[in-house]
Amino acid sequence: MPGITIDGNNYEAAEGTTLMEVARREGLPISSVCYSDHLQSYGSCRLCVVQVEGQRALSAACTTVVREGMVVETGTPEVRRIRRTLLELYLSENAGQYRPGGSAHAELNDLATEYEASPLRFQGERHTVRQATVDNTGPYFSFDSSLCILCARCVRACDEVQGQNVLHLEGRGFSTRVVADPGTFDASACVTCGACVKECPTGALSDKRVLEQSQRPLPAHETPDRTVRTTCAYCGVGCQFEAQVSGNRIIRMYPVDDSPVNMGHACVKGRYAFDYVRHPDRLTRPLIRQSEKPGDFREGSWDEVVALIASRFTKLLESNGPDAVACISSSRGTNEENYLMQKFTRICLGNNHIDNCARVCHSSTVAGMQEVFGTGAATNSLADIESTRLILAVGCNPTEAHPVVGARIKRAVRRGTKLIVIDPRKIELTRYADVHLQLRPGTNVAVLNGLANVIISEGLADERFIAERTENYDAYRETVAAYTPESVEEISGVPADLLRRAARLYATSGASMAYHGLGVTEHLTGSYGVMALADLAILTGNVGRPGTGINPLRGQNNVQGSCDVGALPNVLTAYQKPSDPDVRARFEAEWRWPVPQQPGWKIPEMWEAALAGKLKAMWIMGYDAAQTEPNTDLVRGALANLDFLVVSDLFLSETALLAHVVLPASGALEKDGTFTNGERRVQRVRRVVDPPGEALSDAEAICEVAAAMGKPMLHRDPSEIMDEIARLTPSLAGISYERLEDGGLQWPVPVTHEVSNHPGTAILHTDRFPRGLARFAPVEYVPPGEEPDERYPLVLITGRVLQHYNAGTMTRRTRLGEVVDRDLLEVHPDDAQLYGLKDHCQARVESRRGSVCLTVRVSERVAPGTAFTSFHFPEAQVNTLLSSSADVITRCPEYKVLAVRATPLRLRYDWRGIK
Numbered sequence: 018m019p020g021i022t023i024d025g026n027n028y029e030a031a032e033g034t035t036l037m038e039v040a041r042r043e044g045l046p047i048s049s050v051c052y053s054d055h056l057q058s059y060g061s062c063r064l065c066v067v068q069v070e071g072q073r074a075l076s077a078a079c080t081t082v083v084r085e086g087m088v089v090e091t092g093t094p095e096v097r098r099i100r101r102t103l104l105e106l107y108l109s110e111n112a113g114q115y116r117p118g119g120s121a122h123a124e125l126n127d128l129a130t131e132y133e134a135s136p137l138r139f140q141g142e143r144h145t146v147r148q149a150t151v152d153n154t155g156p157y158f159s160f161d162s163s164l165c166i167l168c169a170r171c172v173r174a175c176d177e178v179q180g181q182n183v184l185h186l187e188g189r190g191f192s193t194r195v196v197a198d199p200g201t202f203d204a205s206a207c208v209t210c211g212a213c214v215k216e217c218p219t220g221a222l223s224d225k226r227v228l229e230q231s232q233r234p235l236p237a238h239e240t241p242d243r244t245v246r247t248t249c250a251y252c253g254v255g256c257q258f259e260a261q262v263s264g265n266r267i268i269r270m271y272p273v274d275d276s277p278v279n280m281g282h283a284c285v286k287g288r289y290a291f292d293y294v295r296h297p298d299r300l301t302r303p304l305i306r307q308s309e310k311p312g313d314f315r316e317g318s319w320d321e322v323v324a325l326i327a328s329r330f331t332k333l334l335e336s337n338g339p340d341a342v343a344c345i346s347s348s349r350g351t352n353e354e355n356y357l358m359q360k361f362t363r364i365c366l367g368n369n370h371i372d373n374c375a376r377v378c379h380s381s382t383v384a385g386m387q388e389v390f391g392t393g394a395a396t397n398s399l400a401d402i403e404s405t406r407l408i409l410a411v412g413c414n415p416t417e418a419h420p421v422v423g424a425r426i427k428r429a430v431r432r433g434t435k436l437i438v439i440d441p442r443k444i445e446l447t448r449y450a451d452v453h454l455q456l457r458p459g460t461n462v463a464v465l466n467g468l469a470n471v472i473i474s475e476g477l478a479d480e481r482f483i484a485e486r487t488e489n490y491d492a493y494r495e496t497v498a499a500y501t502p503e504s505v506e507e508i509s510g511v512p513a514d515l516l517r518r519a520a521r522l523y524a525t526s527g528a529s530m531a532y533h534g535l536g537v538t539e540h541l542t543g544s545y546g547v548m549a550l551a552d553l554a555i556l557t558g559n560v561g562r563p564g565t566g567i568n569p570l571r572g573q574n575n576v577q578g579s580c581d582v583g584a585l586p587n588v589l590t591a592y593q594k595p596s597d598p599d600v601r602a603r604f605e606a607e608w609r610w611p612v613p614q615q616p617g618w619k620i621p622e623m624w625e626a627a628l629a630g631k632l633k634a635m636w637i638m639g640y641d642a643a644q645t646e647p648n649t650d651l652v653r654g655a656l657a658n659l660d661f662l663v664v665s666d667l668f669l670s671e672t673a674l675l676a677h678v679v680l681p682a683s684g685a686l687e688k689d690g691t692f693t694n695g696e697r698r699v700q701r702v703r704r705v706v707d708p709p710g711e712a713l714s715d716a717e718a719i720c721e722v723a724a725a726m727g728k729p730m731l732h733r734d735p736s737e738i739m740d741e742i743a744r745l746t747p748s749l750a751g752i753s754y755e756r757l758e759d760g761g762l763q764w765p766v767p768v769t770h771e772v773s774n775h776p777g778t779a780i781l782h783t784d785r786f787p788r789g790l791a792r793f794a795p796v797e798y799v800p801p802g803e804e805p806d807e808r809y810p811l812v813l814i815t816g817r818v819l820q821h822y823n824a825g826t827m828t829r830r831t832r833l834g835e836v837v838d839r840d841l842l843e844v845h846p847d848d849a850q851l852y853g854l855k856d857h858c859q860a861r862v863e864s865r866r867g868s869v870c871l872t873v874r875v876s877e878r879v880a881p882g883t884a885f886t887s888f889h890f891p892e893a894q895v896n897t898l899l900s901s902s903a904d905v906i907t908r909c910p911e912y913k914v915l916a917v918r919a920t921p922l923r924l925r926y927d928w929r930g931i932k
């Protein structure tokens with residue numbers, strides 16, 4: 018390792034590193050404008066010049082590679098003189114715009130102050146040639162070319178960080194300028210991730226919110242006065258942000274550089290979509306229904322509603338038995354809230370009728386991975402994207418649903434990582450893929466078994482791994498023998514040769530890692546699909562090593578955590594079974610109340626029980642079941658049949674409208690707690706602002722009601738709840754708020770006699786599986802619950818778009834509600850012609866259950882015979898189309914396959930359907 022001297026101090030540096038990298042690592046200040054820790058060295062601004070002993074000319078630190086014995090001076094008078102002159106040239110570029118201490122991003126201004134540089138020393142031709150333009154067309158940031166010095170950090174960030182390539186340097190000489198191709202941001206493919214804004218050193222690219230604040234005098238309370246580090250409240254990637262706050266107002270969410278999850282990057286939702294926090298629709302006081310009519314509420318006090326809930330629950334339990342009341346918890350809530358909700362259900366209601374909305378997304382993942390590995394969580398870390406040789410993306414659309422992961426995958430592909438995409442649509446990642454297997458919806462199991470068939474028949478299986486670490490291989494081999502590439506082509510439409518190519522790539526890369534999403538789990542055979550995927554990993558030895566494994570992309574922010582802390586009807590924390598006497602004894606000793614043994618109802622079973630009149634009351638926390646559940650008419654019927662419904666939420670959702678009591682809840686930016694992201698990383702959520710009005714956290718509401726029912730839970734602080742979870746849960750035993758101060762911890766975090774500060778576990782199953790050996794789970798292809806026919810000839814797939822999140826409750830109440838203001842029906846041009854559908858026109862979409870109206874988008878992203886729509890807008894009520902078909906094991910609904918017909922709309926309609 019070369020040894021070098023910088024400003025009289027000795028340092029070691031790895032071969033190939035630059036002087037700038039050493040300086041940054043050691044915290045030595047070397048000025049620069051075009052250099053960024055997130056980007057490749059560019060060497061254009063020359064501000065980072067330093068004096069290297071023995072060289073006459075100055076060297077740019079960002080492009081000079083260290084050599085043994087190098088002696089460097091970074092701040093000689095000559096170096097400072099050159100830097101000052103360079104700075105004055107840059108400042109002259111935007112003469113008249115120079116604002117000492119200007120916007121929060123103006124690194125250039127800070128340098129000007131440091132070097133006492135004059136903005137007016139050089140006057141030149143540029144003023145007569147370059148036209149200053151302002152592009153204000155994006156929803157969250159604007160671009161003022163008069164402040165631009167052409168350092169190209171924004172262009173490179175768009176390219177290297179987000180992989181979007183929207184920004185370009187256009188023109189030559191003095192007329193060179195940065196443009197969003199094809200001219201403005203709104204017309205471009207910009208995804209508003211904000212990476213360019215973060216990089217801009219001059220304020221040319223600025224967040225509109227920050228700009229507004231710096232250009233007009235503001236009351237003192239609106240000046241950012243503190244930062245609070247917290248975790249994104251949207252998807253399961255779990256990006257970390259520093260919230261910049263003034264008083265009780267969020268000014269900006271700034272993605273932090275030292276997070277191993279997002280490494281300074283973010284997507285539009287996490288970075289910009291927080292306006293919902295102060296939206297006038299927020300619930301601020303408890304509501305009590307005052308007549309038979311749903312939605313007819315009066316305001317009440319917390320004392321009144323707590324007493325009402327406690328007395329109604331108690332009476333219903335007394336007169337109808339312990340099955341009378343059930344709870345649905347939320348994957349949007351914190352671990353602590355979910356833990357309390359399941360504890361409340363088990364000790365206050367005396368049953369296990371607790372489930373959470375992970376039921377409708379990744380319950381199949383838990384069941385499928387449990388079956389093969391013995392545990393149902395991601396085997397590897399997001400950091401492994403950097404080291405893997407091949408990524409297999411199955412039924413997931415990361416660039417829209419998990420954008421920071423999507424960007425990381427695109428970056429990996431640019432570095433040479435292979436990519437296989439298995440998806441019925443031409444999602445963005447297919448443009449980067451070596452192979453795209455465009456299968457018919459609902460045929461995952463056949464395709465995955467087909468891959469295994471090729472791997473075995475071509476001798477590519479990892480025989481040693483199979484012999485040493487697995488069991489039941491013979492049965493598996495026998496099952497997949499029937500799935501020849503030709504037979505799979507018949508079932509799935511995937512060409513046999515393409516299947517062979519994908520199988521060879523996956524098996525021979527040396528390190529293949531799989532990501533999967535709801536396109537695998539939300540099927541009649543969702544659990545089977547996950548098993549087939551896990552089987553493929555153990556068939557090829559792609560588990561237990563860096564850059565391998567099975568990694569579910571979790572939909573909501575805390576899908577992983579809500580299940581880990583026991584908000585499920587059959588397990589307690591970390592999937593410990595209440596039927597196990599030792600487990601029960603431990604929980605009963607801690608809780609001081611009996612723990613029921615009989616497994617409770619899953620969400621679909623709750624609807625059935627409500628319709629049958631067996632279930633009398635529910636408490637639904639942060640889940641808009643009436644909009645997001647499949648076959649919503651049935652769900653609404655079930656909710657309407659309850660004697661008493663309590664809903665906690667931020668807004669008066671479709672479900673809340675049916676409630677008898679609505680509790681105003683605080684959002685993720687308004688409370689303390691933890692979330693667990695998709696790679697098992699438990700991270701702190703911190704209160705950034707106060708909740709509006711009388712809104713309370715769900716944890717506070719649960720404790721109030723439990724106390725009123727005579728079973729108080731004495732937690733003064735969320736950290737105490739985490740301590741209780743740790744006491745009861747071996748895999749979380751080493752987690753405490755104190756330890757989380759230094760960053761997240763990936764479970765398992767055990768505590769042993771020898772180790773009390775376990776660092777967490779980045780990769781699972783390195784030596785053994787929880788069940789000892791992994792067990793091949795042979796699964797057969799079963800056709801989807803519903804197939805197209807003459808009356809309903811199209812297969813409709815539902816999913817997300819980048820700008821919105823689930824039921825859109827939060828994102829619709831931000832500027833993103835204007836960017837994407839409706840659910841669209843994507844149809845292939847052939848089908849558009851066949852059914853007389855035109856771009857931008859309305860279509861009536863009918864299934865065997867219902868009918869909705871959607872705006873048509875003709876697109877080749879979908880294959881002929883299939884269609885796609887999102888489900889973010891209550892006006893569209895897309896889920897009324899869905900059937901009750903669900904995964905055979907977990908009852909995760911089959912959101913991904915339904916037979917529909919689409920006809921151009923000639924009749925009068927409103928958004929709720931045809932009249």
Ligand code: SF4
Pocket residue numbers: 249250251252253254255256279283284285286287288419420421422
């Ligand atoms: Fe938030 Fe997910 Fe976007 Fe990260 S990728 S900022 S966690 S929504």
